[in-house]
Amino acid sequence: MIDIRFGPQVCGALTSGATREWVVADGLGGYAMGTVAGLRTRRYHGLLVVPGETPASRTVGLVSLDPAVLLPSGARIRLGAHEWASGDVDPRGFELLERFDLTDGLPRWRWRIGDVVIEREIAMRYGRSCVAVVHRLVGGPPVRLELSAACTWRDAHGERRADGPALRMDRVDGGAVIDGAFRLAGPDWAPEGHWWRGVHHREEAARGLHPSEDLWYAGRFAGALDRPGDTVSVLAWAGDLAEEPPPATEVVAAARRRNRQVVAAAKPADDVEATLTLAADAFVVDTPRGPDVVAGYPWFGAWSRDTMISYEGLFLCTGRADEGRALLRAYAATLSEGMLANTADTGRVEYNTVDGTLWFLHAVSRHVTVTGDTDLGDELLPALRAVVEAHTAGTRYGIGVDPADGLLAQGAPGVALTWMDARVYGVPVTPRTGKPVEVNALWINGLAGLAELSELAGQDATGLHRLHGQALGSFRDRFPSAVGWLHDVVDAPAPAYPLGGAPHHDDDLLRPNQLLAWSLPYAPLEPDAATLGWVAAGLLTPLGPRSLSPDAPEFAGQHRGGPAERDGAYHQGTVWPWLLGPYADACRRAELPVDELFVGVEAHLSEYGLGSVSETADGSAPHAATGCPFQAWSVAEVLRGRRLRR
Incomplete structure (x- = not known):
């Protein structure tokens, strides 16, 4: 280490x-x-x-x-x-x-x-x-x-x-x-x-x-x-x-x-990977319900979105597939109306994310692909297909497939359902109502992964391929923007109109959510160097991409102050190290170098939460770390991103 x-x-x-x-x-x-x-x-x-x-x-x-x-x-x-x-x-x-x-x-x-x-x-x-x-x-x-x-x-x-x-x-x-x-x-x-x-x-x-x-x-x-x-x-x-x-x-x-045994079992390639492996171990916990993931120390508990984003890094990159299998089975049991439970830190079970369930589809697909555990795929397949059926028919908070284009829409008054879910005095800072780019990238990725699991189980996947084809074509048509990158949300309510009103507009703020459109295993688009250059110029810092470009009027360069100030800046320019994973994936697909991408975050291992990676950092230089000093998805995605260099 x-x-x-x-x-x-x-x-x-x-x-x-x-x-x-x-x-x-x-x-x-x-x-x-x-x-x-x-x-x-x-x-x-x-x-x-x-x-x-x-x-x-x-x-x-x-x-x-x-x-x-x-x-x-x-x-x-x-x-x-x-x-x-x-x-x-x-x-x-x-x-x-x-x-x-x-x-x-x-x-x-x-x-x-x-x-x-x-x-x-x-x-x-x-x-x-x-x-x-x-x-x-x-x-x-x-x-x-x-x-x-x-x-x-x-x-x-x-x-x-x-x-x-x-x-x-x-x-x-x-x-x-x-x-x-x-x-x-x-x-x-x-x-x-x-x-x-x-x-x-x-x-x-x-x-x-x-x-x-x-x-x-x-x-x-x-x-x-x-x-x-x-x-x-x-x-x-x-x-x-x-x-x-x-x-x-x-x-x-x-x-x-x-x-030492935890580190040795993961067969790390170098001292940094060994340090990240041990950092990952802190987040995997045993509970009365089986294995779970602490999202961050010292104040977070278990959150389904964080758990599923972290899944591959925490379990598959560290030789803990058996524990991961038990976790996936336990989470599958929480599905309701096609949505994965999001256990709040208050102890309540809530169903309030649009992307947590889609990350769950991704985690199951990756588990089967990496481990060859088709038995788990077969076992969870009925529940996963029920997720697609519920999303196609429509479920809570306006989450549902638009039959006109096959894309997934979401939004209801007073809620923020994507990972950019901060609120100030109960009002969402970034509601992103409409069809968010990463949600639809995850939807398309999930349909393709589920179709593959179905075919491995000898089941007909014709309907899944049809849904995938429609959504894929619409995504490629709708999300590229004239400014050189992808829209963050399409069919968003126009600012002058209330939620659900008309007309709609397409939001082209430069945010990192579009990285998933190029980085997922079944990503809807192939990245190119020019587009990633725009993203890097506006968003990339030594500790990861910003959540909003500095030239946006809403940009907040400091994630500091009281709860309202911090929540207001949370997704308005604050740096999120977990996004280094998707960014590295996109660069590899575009045949861009990534060897030096993790230098800043590697140095960060001795700057804040020792041996670990922080939740966030200021959007403005010197990008001082903020939030939880020890954050699961930050560690998991940096570990996964580095291991893919092998």
């Missing part, structure tokens, strides 16, 4: 050390997460964040474990870091960091206090809500180490305040049970029990959200580090509190072994 390592100049400055984040996932949807500097900058940061019934319903437990070194001189040196509502940062342990590294996906810090050198490693026990924090004396005279446990028990999206009920602490052997929800275990436990008030989260303040909370100081552990190699460790876990995990050092060693 690539070498991710920082010295004191990065670790010791909050402008750099507190803007680079790490995550260690538990394989269930929970995680441990923080920054290189050790400063918590988000409400989501913590050492034990526990998944609930869905991956999105997470609860923060153990927030931090602050080290303090007792030197032979009697001095007590605090190595933790907190920012307070007053503006103070205290303690400032990051100023004593001489190194941070991410090795085999596990974070490791190294503090130097004169001749005393102490390392910390963090790992989660895969398949359990359990974190291990190990401190080791690397060099210097004997010292004593104290570890102060700051806790809470609250929804990951919120805060807990001191004016509410205190956390309950029940003493047990070697530690305590907090609020009946999770357990702490380590050496020489000394309970305390009072509030730390006014802990500040600078990233939440920057996102226009409530930036502060109060933490419960539960107590501290302590142990002697007499000689190099000695350790003082703490475990925290939820679930079965009576079942004690293995020793913390064993949890760390097991996590390291497993991560």
